Amino acid sequence: MGRALTMNAWPGRRRAACGVAGLLGLLLALPATAAASLTAALDPDTIRMGETAVLVLSFSNAEPRAAPVVPTPPGLRIQFEAQSRQFESVNGVTTTTLNLSYRVRPVQAGVFTIPAVTMVVDGKPLASQPLTLRVLRADERAPDSSPNLAFLKLTVPKRDVFLGEVLTVDQSLYLAVNAQELQPQPLAGDGFTLGKVTQVPVANAQVGNQRYTVVRLQGTAVASKAGDLKLGPAQWNLTLKVPVSRRARSMDFFEDSIFGNRVELRPVELTSETHQIHVRPLPTEGRPATFTGAVGDFRMTATVSPTNVAVGEPVTLRVQVSGRGALDNLTLPSLEEWREFKTYPPTSKVELTNTLGIEGVKTFDLVVVPQNTEIKEVPAFAFSFFDPDKRAYQTLKQPSVGLIVRPSAAVPLLAMAPTNAASAASSATVPQDIVPVKPHLGMLTPAGAPLLRQPWFQGLQVAPVLGFLWAWGWRRRRDYLAQNPRLIRRQRVARLVREGLAELHRLAAVRAADEFFAAAFRLLQEQLGERLDVPAAAITEAVLEERLAPRGVSAGTLAELHELFQACNQARYAPATSAQELMSLVPRLEAALAALARLDLEPAA
């Protein structure tokens, strides 16, 4: 059950939601409407006796339930005559106007004031302004009414300006009747630079009794020289469509208006007043060094990117100056002081935020190229301008920005200043000139053959080869010796014998008989032990017969060895021996050792 109720409840809610949404959509779709108002107009405001005037009460965005009663001053008769509606939509703003026409008939000549008409419409009190009607006698000459039909005003906000200050100039054409062929002439302004002119939307204005349609042109003027200058007059050529009163109608010079009313086409040339403008020169006192002629009210922001570059890579300093002033003529101060950077002329673009071109943002892109790795920051940057409202110079400062400059990579050093914003990125690495000359001579090298052709170098490269070959041979020999202990012993004994014989000569010379014979005996032991491959300590004289004789050693050699052994043994007991005797033994010992070394003996089993 509950489920069914819920299901039944949803369609109702949905319909209600759809209804609310539709209503909201309808409300949103409705065009915006202006506020309610009541105005009164009298046409014409001067009549002769016997003529009538028309009083029109216009209810804008208001709907009275009945025609209001107009207070009638004595001497006039005012009678409701007709009503009409106008529907107007300008830039989405809709205005619905109900016009109530009253016929005004004079009873007597004179000047009459029609009081204000008050009325409450939809709970809001509305009131018109009082009007004045001049009633002439029938034979009285009417004043020229053309100045009242249209006139031109030239408006400037101030008459005392500074050189370079932007002045807003307003030309307002007041039209009481319709007009055509509006041709504004160039504004006269010797000493002024005139900016572009834009049209302001048409508006209505009340001047005296008359309601005017105001056509406005706005422009700018910048004084280019100091002194008292004249601005204006403004001139317009136009053709007025003047409604013709019934008395003045004739068959010629008239045409029918769109609605069938007869109008007179009246070409007129309207001229405004001339303004005297006092233009002051910019003060020289307190003028900052960074002032480049900017006059107005500005703000500045700046960014630096990238902040980590190699030497020669471009860094873009983007400066945005926003505010009010002659943005097109704005320039930045020179960067000549940035000696460690290569700088290029900045590129700029202006983005305007108003139609007169005096408010917006001007963006400068400055490309600077760091020239060395000592740079640690992008220096502080300042922009100065003269504020005419404060009558003083103002300086905007951008603090220094840290910058990391790495050693140069193998890329082109120079970067050109891009010619426009669109090509800035693509042309950032295209150089425009060569890198300047180097200040230092650098490392000098003698002109000559390359290293590889230098004989000393070539010879030097043989050394590693020779060194390796020597080490290889040494290793091989060492390995070989490690596998032949007898050879090692033979070499050791040979060296021992060589050194021992020299020692014997010395001992003989000093008559050291004991040492002499001990050394001689040891040499014999070593040599025989090596030959027989037995320990040297095991060698005695008996070995001669036991080991040498069976191996075919000659009898002479054996005898000599016997004698040497016996001489050594005898010396132990009778050491007194002369130096000559000792010396005589050395050659014999040397010969015996040499003979033993030459013996080819098989090692003992």
Added chain:
Amino acid sequence: MPRRLRGLLFALGLALLSASAQAAPDTSSSGLSKGFDEASALFHRGKFTEAAAAYEQLLASGQRSAALYFNLGNAWFKAGQLGRAIASYRQAEQLAPRDPDVRANLRFARNTVVAGGPPPPPVWRRWPARLTVDEWTGLAAGLFWVCAGLLVTGQLRPALRLPLRRFVVFTALATCACGLALALAWQERFGTAPAIVVMRDTVLRHGPLDESPSLQTLQDGQELTVLDRKENWLLVAGASRGQGWLKREQVAVLPAE
């Protein structure tokens, strides 16, 4: 053994010491430095031709440096002599191949001759050009010595032979790679004879005669390769219409030492 080894090492040390002393650059020439500054002053005063002559006079002394050739190239460039500027920059590049200033100016000068510059060489030619021939030689020789030293150590100390094996292999491969790069750099430097046109409207002819028909008119700064010589004429390649002959004085031939 150790005594002989010490003797051998001492002899090798002496040889290396004398070699390094012979290869050490002479940087104490104050006269050259003064002349360099004077030539640079001429350049800054806008006397580019005089500055180029002054730089060349310094080169005639037998000493050279990358900065000297670089500044000479700048002087010729500012004097409107594109070909001589390119020749100087190329000689500076041979001495300092990694100098970004040299490379930037050489590229700029080449771009001035031909929009966009000449096509970049292939990678196998660019890579060896990062070092000079002498630098490749020193690097290869150093690695060779290290490799040989490791081998010798392995022979003297067999226990270290196995741990050193990977280092031996690495240094041997590195030595081979550097040797290959050295060979390529050597071929690039000495295997060809580059010639740069130094005169405007140089006429390339079919034969080595003034009467020979014209093959093509070459721009100042166009880079060619010398294939043959005949008296005062050079047979060159690299022009868009093929090989042709031109006079020796119409080009700057880079010295192949």
